[in-house]
Structures are given as structure tokens and as C-alpha cells.
Amino acid sequence: MDITQIDTRIGTKSKYEFSRGNTLPLTGMPFAMNYLSVQTNHDHSWWFDPDEHTFAGLRLTHQPSPWIGDFQHLLFKLKTRNITNNHELDDYDPQTSIFRPDLLVINNISQQIKIMTTVCKFGGAIKAYNYTDQPLSLIIQAEKLSALKKQVDGSYTFKINNFSACEDPNFSMWVAIKAKSLTYQQTNSEDEQSDLIFNLASEDELLFASSFISAEQAQYNLSLLHSFDQIQQQAVAAWQKIFNKIQIADHHPALVKTFYENLYRSFLYPMQFYETDAKGNELHYSTTLKKVMPGKMYTNIGFWDVYRTSFPLYSLICPQKYAEFLASFYQSYLETGYLPRWLSPDERGMMPGTMLDVIIADAAVKGIALDKVPLYLKAMIKGAETSSKDSKYGREGLEEYKNLGYVSANYPESVNKTLDYAYSDWAISVIAKIVGQTETAAHYAQRSLNYRNLFNPQTGLMMPKDDQGNWVTDFDNLDWGKGFTEGSAWQNSFNVYQDIPGLIKLYGGTNEFIQKLTELVNQAPIYNVGSYGQVIHEMREMSAQPLGQLAISNQPSFHLPYLFALAGKPHYTELLVKQIMKSFGINDYPGDEDNGSMSSWYVWSSLGLYPEAAGKGSYVFGIPAFDQVELNLEDNKKLTFITQDNDFSKQFVASRKFNDQKCGNTITHAQLVKGGSLKVKLSVLPE
Known part of the structure; x- marks a missing residue:
């Protein structure tokens, strides 16, 4: 797939009350330091709507999610008239505009300007074609904008x-800008101001670069940029390198395009938060230590969202980048004392659990960053044993968890916290076993069974307990909140990724487990607002899908369709996955896309397999979507997926062979990375 065929607007038609992805149309390179986007209104977080014809400007953004917000953002505005009313919205035509990963082209109808922009890791270029006889003005708009200075080479730097x-x-x-015709219209000032206004000639190329380190570093970053074409070629090459890793031959071109649009979204986050200086040193600004530090850093990532799908995808597609991410997150630990949970730009403390633990374990069992594992293990144990006075860091309710074997209803999201902590304990046991610490491994393996303490056999679901060991008395399995995260007991009770066989035993056996899963799917998608006290967008999104309580719109439900296969009913999984794939429309997601996590779910499910559990190094089979897919892996290995009788009417797998050998319901990462051929034949009815 040619990167220039991708439209970045998928999932952007969202609002506070209902998410169709809550994504942004981002132009830039994979895992970049900056992205450029179109801003259509002045909303604080939902500042782009694909159907709006209004245009506020080109936004330099670092927003990973509307729920997190943006930092160090600005607007590039190009005008030929009304330059004093800079908050006035212009009109543009979204239908004739181009939204691509490497290029934005906007026709500003109000100003009679055609605007083109392209972006690299830390900067970009803007070019405007002025169709009027009025002079062209460049306006840079941001909150707390100051320290404008003209440099000896004619460029300008300023601070946000x-x-x-x-x-x-x-x-x-700091931002540095330059163009041959660029001149400043106002007197230089050190005071904070809302706008900077420059003169710019039509068709002149404005080059810009940013830095979180200094004005001098921004100038150095700018010196590496030479032309619009150079920057665009870099962006195209970076995306094509990823796209060329997966080559698809299929008779449904629209589905192929949807696949690559999801692949694009899978490689936007985390974002780079370090720079290389003129001497080749890699540096980043530590907002915790409040100084420049050596080493790489990445940010804008929530590990609770991405551990299930995104990082397992990186382990297969770009394992070296995976190792680089881990090293940077360990650097965050060195600066804060805890492994991060949600970075933007520093610790935000969002979501339960310390899920970087399982991302580290998943890397280790796949042979990634093994030399750093002893260091990572110490950091993981620190989070598992040491409570923080600041709830943003580590495990909230940790002392209860250690003493009671669960987090009580004294803490919000107590059930999810307990299940996540048990999963992380299991991840620690995996790492400890790898480095030969058998006693440590045994201790945390035993503690990982704490999930059992909140399973109520009377309801067949996980339930909150008080700190005396009693079940809460006001339990309703349709209540959202009240111990659960963004869902009810139905969506969250099966989050025992590390020990599905143990969970099945709690139900009394496979038949009872499958019966409960079937009950989950077959009931009405209704809810009670519970402790949320109001209808939140996740509730609406669950009810919009005809899947009962299987809220594929949110991460805790991602694995639910695949539990049937793990329990010995693969045809149930195949049917569900085939149906769910249809909910990923041409323009929509079934819920918040969240940093590439839902896109990665789509990528995995299209291939016909899914990570069984981060840290296990294995995958459970589903049902493939394409006639043939070829993955170009490390060490020149190739992995080919071939699907026979691939048609929408055929919703079941009749046979599956890997390298001509019959497969069970799972396959290991070690088998996949050696390369080979996975052949699947589909059928109308189960055979």
C-alpha cells in the first residue's frame, strides 16, 4: 500500500458524548516529536471535526487523547485579509483537502490561499499559494508565547x-522558523503575547523546528531541514518502511485500505521526547527533575490501553524499537522512582495498574532487551512493594493488596486494581524466572493468584469486598464503576489474562465458563450508571454495538471474543470476530482508539490471530480477513498467511496448518519469527 493513499481522518468524527475513535488527523513521521493537524474550531480538546467547513489554522500538537489534553501547542495561520481578528474562523473545503500521513493540503476559501505542509520528527515545512493581490501574512498564535528573537542568519526563535x-x-x-522572505511586522518584545505576525511571500517555503531543550537546540534542529521536498521524502520513506513490512493481496481493496489506515494509527504513539545535539548526544528535558538529562525519552502513552495489542505488534514488526521504548521508560523510573503508568509529558497517574510490567515481561519472553532485564526487574519489584505518597505513582491501595490479598472497596476501581496487580505480579515472576531468581519467581507467582480472592461463585463474576472480607451488599452486575473501570462486572471479570485455565476452574469447568461467556454476549447491552452518576460515552458506545455486554468499544473487552477459542470453542471466536470486524467502518471505530490500541486489535484480528496474554509469548487463533498476507520480519525471515475460500459468507475455519502441520488453537511467538506459512481454509458452517 502506498502511504499517499491513506486518509488520516478515520475515527475523527467524535465528541464528548460519543466517540467514534477520538482520533486526530495527524501528519508527521512514525513516533514523531511533533504532529501537524487541522484545527476547525476553538474547543479545548475536540478541536477537529471532519464535517466542519471552518478552519482555525494548522495546529502543532502533542495531544495523545482529548481526555488528557495538549501541551506546547500553537497555530500556524496564513492570511491575506482580516489579520487583526486572528481568532475569527476561516472557511475551507474538507472534500477537496488532502489529509495524509506525509502531507496536508488545505484550500482556505476565505483567504483565497492554498496551504501545503509536511512534517518530519521535530519540524516541518509550510508553503502557501496566494491567489489574491493582497500581501500574505503568517500569524503564529499560542498561549504564553514569548522571547521572540531574530538570529543572525535571519531566522527567528520564540518560546511557548x-x-x-x-x-x-x-x-x-522553543520554536525556530525561517524563510527567504520572512520579516517580522512588530517590534521585538520579551513580554508574553498572544500572536506573532510576519510577512511571507507566496510560494516561499517556511521551515520550522521545535525543541524542548533550548532555543539553540531548536536552531540546530532547524539547520537540519533544507526543503519541503526533503522533509516530505523523509516522511514518505519512514511510513513506507513500516507499510512494506506487511504486504497484502486481496480481492477487497476497501478492506485492504482500512487495514493500512489502522496500521498507520498503530505507529503514532508513543511520541519522541528527546533530541540529538550538534555533538551527537541524545538529550531530553526531565520535567520531574526540571533539567536536561542524557538519554532517550518517549511520552504520550498510556500503558493500560496499549499492553494488550500495540506492544505485542511492535514485538513482531519492530522489536528494536520496542527495546528503545523500554530503555526510555526505565529512564523515567530513574528520574521519578517508579515505572510510569501514563506519560504526557510526565506521569499523569491515569488508569489502574502498573501495566508496563507486563510489557516488559512480553519483551523478555520474546528475547527483546534481555541484557536490561535485571534492571527492569528491580524497578518492577519497587512498584510491587513500595507505596508512594503520590497516588500518581506505583500501586494505589498496595498495602491492602499485600495484607488482604486484594484491594478493598475503600479505593475506587478496587476490582480492576486487584486484577491488574495480580497480572503484574505474574509478570514479575516471569522475569524473575528468566534471570534465575527462583524464590522471587515463586513468591510472585503465588501472589498472582490473588485474583481468586474477588471471584464470587454465587454470581460467577468478580465482586468488590470491604476491608473485613465481606462482599459489598449493593452489588448489581449492570452497575458501572463501583469497583470497576469504565465498565461493569461483565466487562472486567475475565481480565485474568495470565491464568485462563485457573479462571475456568473457578467456574467449575469449561462448559460452565463457556456458558457464562455466552450469557455475556447474548444479553441486552444495557447498563446502570452506578458510581459514575451519569451516562458516560463508553456506556453509549457499548449499547450501540449488537454484542450484549461485550463492549468491544473499550480495552477490557478486547480479549473476550478469543476466550471461546482458549476454552475449546474456536468457532464461537471466529463468528464473533467476523461480526466485530464489521464495526470498524470506513470512517469510524466502535469507541476510543486510544494510542493505537484499537487499531492494533484490528491489525491482529485481520491476520487471524491475537496475543493470548502479554508476557506469555503466544497467540490464539481467530479468523483471517485477507487472501494472502506476507510479513517481512527481522533477519530476512518471511511469514506468509494464506486464506482459501475467503468470502464474507464463510465465517468459520475448516482447517489450519503451519508449515504443513496441523495447528491447535494457539501458536508461539518463537514459531512465528522463524518464518513460514500459515494456511487457513474457510467454510460456511463449522466442520
Whole structure:
């Protein structure tokens, strides 16, 4: 697939009350430091709507999610008239505009300007074609914009100090800009101002670069940029390198395009948060220590969202990048004392659990970053044993968890916290076993069974307990919140990724387990607002899908369709996955896409397999979507997926062979990375 065929607007038709992805149309390179996007309104977080014809400007953004917010953002505005009313919205035509990963082309009808932009890792280029006889003005607009300075080479630098949340109130971004015709219209000032206004000739190329380190570093970053074409070629090459890893031959071109649009979204986050100086040193600004530090850093990532799908995908497609991410997250541990949970730009403390633990374990069992495992293990144990006075860090309710074997209803999301902590304990046992610490491995393997303490055999679901060991008395399995995260007991009770056989035993056997899963899917998609006290968008999104309580719109339900296969009913999984894939429309997701996590779910499910559990190094089979897929892996290995009788009417797998050998319901990562051929034949009815 040619990257220039991708439309970045998939999932952007969202609002506070209902998400169709809550994505942004981002132009830039994979895992970049900056992205450019179109801003259509002045909403604080939902500032782009694909159907709006209004145009506020090109937004330099670092927003990973509307629920997290943006930091160090600005607007590039190009105008030929009304330059004093800079908050006025212009009109543009979204139908004739181009939204691609490497290129944005906007026809500003109000100003009679055609705007083109392209972006690399840390900067980009903007070019405008002025169709009027009025002079062209470049307006840079941001909150807390200051320190404008003209450099000896004719470029300009300035500083921005705005963010949604950060440990350092003085955390800033410096921006350097240059163009042959660029001149400043106002007197230089050190005071904070809302706008900078420049003169710019039509068709002149404005080059810009940013830095979180200094004005000098921004100038150096700018010196590496030479032309619009150079920057665009870099962006195209970076995306094509990823796209060329997966080559698809299929008779449904629309589905192939949807696949690659999801692949694009899978490689946007985490975002780069480090720079390389003129001497080749890699540096980043630590907002926790409030100073420049050596080494790489990545940010804008929530591990609770991505551990199930995104990082397992990186382990197969770009394992070296995976190792680089881990090293940077360990650097965050060195600076804060805890492994991060949700970075943007520093610890936000969102969502339960310390799920980086299982991402580390998944890397280790796949042979990634093994030399760093002893260091990572110490960091994981620190989070498992040491409570933080700041709830953003580590495990909230940890002392209860250690003493009672669960987190009580004294803490919000107590059931999810307990299940996540048990999963992380299991991940620690996996790492400890790898490095030969058998006693440590045994201790955390035993503690990982704490999930059993909240299973109520009377309801067949997980339930909150008080700190005296009693079940809460006001339990309703349709209540959202009240111990659960963004869902009820139905969506969250099966989050025992590390020990599905043990969970099945709690139900009394496979038949009872499958019966409960079937009950989950076959009931009405209704809910009670519970402790949320109001209808939240996740509730609406679950009810919009005809899948009962299987809220594929949110991460805790991602694995639910595949539990049938793990319990010996693969045809149930095949039927469900085939239906769910249809909910990923041409323009929509069934819920928040969240940092590539839902896109990665689609990628995995299209291939016909899914990560069984991060840290296990194995995959459970589903049903493939394409006639033939070829994955180009490390060490020149190739993995080919071939699907016979591939048609929408055929919703079941009749046979499956890997390298001409019959397969069970799972396959290991070690088998896949050696390369080979997976052949699947589909059928109308189960055989």
C-alpha cells in the first residue's frame, strides 16, 4: 500500500458524548516529536471535526487523547485579509483537502490561499499559494508565547509555555522558523503575547523546528531541514518502511485500505521526547527533575490501553524499537522512582495498574532487551512493594493488596486494581524466572493468584469486598464503576489474562465458563450508571454495538471474543470476530482508539490471530480477513498467511496448518519469527 493513499481522518468524527475513535488527523513521521493537524474550531480538546467547513489554522500538537489534553501547542495561520481578528474562523473545503500521513493540503476559501505542509520528527515545512493581490501574512498564535528573537542568519526563535498538566510549571518549547522572505511586522518584545505576525511571500517555503531543550537546540534542529521536498521524502520513506513490512493481496481493496489506515494509527504513539545535539548526544528535558538529562525519552502513552495489542505488534514488526521504548521508560523510573503508568509529558497517574510490567515481561519472553532485564526487574519489584505518597505513582491501595490479598472497596476501581496487580505480579515472576531468581519467581507467582480472592461463585463474576472480607451488599452486575473501570462486572471479570485455565476452574469447568461467556454476549447491552452518576460515552458506545455486554468499544473487552477459542470453542471466536470486524467502518471505530490500541486489535484480528496474554509469548487463533498476507520480519525471515475460500459468507475455519502441520488453537511467538506459512481454509458452517 502506498502511504499517499491513506486518509488520516478515520475515527475523527467524535465528541464528548460519543466517540467514534477520538482520533486526530495527524501528519508527521512514525513516533514523531511533533504532529501537524487541522484545527476547525476553538474547543479545548475536540478541536477537529471532519464535517466542519471552518478552519482555525494548522495546529502543532502533542495531544495523545482529548481526555488528557495538549501541551506546547500553537497555530500556524496564513492570511491575506482580516489579520487583526486572528481568532475569527476561516472557511475551507474538507472534500477537496488532502489529509495524509506525509502531507496536508488545505484550500482556505476565505483567504483565497492554498496551504501545503509536511512534517518530519521535530519540524516541518509550510508553503502557501496566494491567489489574491493582497500581501500574505503568517500569524503564529499560542498561549504564553514569548522571547521572540531574530538570529543572525535571519531566522527567528520564540518560546511557548502551555500545557495541560506537568510537574514543571516552567516547562517550555522553543520554536525556530525561517524563510527567504520572512520579516517580522512588530517590534521585538520579551513580554508574553498572544500572536506573532510576519510577512511571507507566496510560494516561499517556511521551515520550522521545535525543541524542548533550548532555543539553540531548536536552531540546530532547524539547520537540519533544507526543503519541503526533503522533509516530505523523509516522511514518505519512514511510513513506507513500516507499510512494506506487511504486504497484502486481496480481492477487497476497501478492506485492504482500512487495514493500512489502522496500521498507520498503530505507529503514532508513543511520541519522541528527546533530541540529538550538534555533538551527537541524545538529550531530553526531565520535567520531574526540571533539567536536561542524557538519554532517550518517549511520552504520550498510556500503558493500560496499549499492553494488550500495540506492544505485542511492535514485538513482531519492530522489536528494536520496542527495546528503545523500554530503555526510555526505565529512564523515567530513574528520574521519578517508579515505572510510569501514563506519560504526557510526565506521569499523569491515569488508569489502574502498573501495566508496563507486563510489557516488559512480553519483551523478555520474546528475547527483546534481555541484557536490561535485571534492571527492569528491580524497578518492577519497587512498584510491587513500595507505596508512594503520590497516588500518581506505583500501586494505589498496595498495602491492602499485600495484607488482604486484594484491594478493598475503600479505593475506587478496587476490582480492576486487584486484577491488574495480580497480572503484574505474574509478570514479575516471569522475569524473575528468566534471570534465575527462583524464590522471587515463586513468591510472585503465588501472589498472582490473588485474583481468586474477588471471584464470587454465587454470581460467577468478580465482586468488590470491604476491608473485613465481606462482599459489598449493593452489588448489581449492570452497575458501572463501583469497583470497576469504565465498565461493569461483565466487562472486567475475565481480565485474568495470565491464568485462563485457573479462571475456568473457578467456574467449575469449561462448559460452565463457556456458558457464562455466552450469557455475556447474548444479553441486552444495557447498563446502570452506578458510581459514575451519569451516562458516560463508553456506556453509549457499548449499547450501540449488537454484542450484549461485550463492549468491544473499550480495552477490557478486547480479549473476550478469543476466550471461546482458549476454552475449546474456536468457532464461537471466529463468528464473533467476523461480526466485530464489521464495526470498524470506513470512517469510524466502535469507541476510543486510544494510542493505537484499537487499531492494533484490528491489525491482529485481520491476520487471524491475537496475543493470548502479554508476557506469555503466544497467540490464539481467530479468523483471517485477507487472501494472502506476507510479513517481512527481522533477519530476512518471511511469514506468509494464506486464506482459501475467503468470502464474507464463510465465517468459520475448516482447517489450519503451519508449515504443513496441523495447528491447535494457539501458536508461539518463537514459531512465528522463524518464518513460514500459515494456511487457513474457510467454510460456511463449522466442520
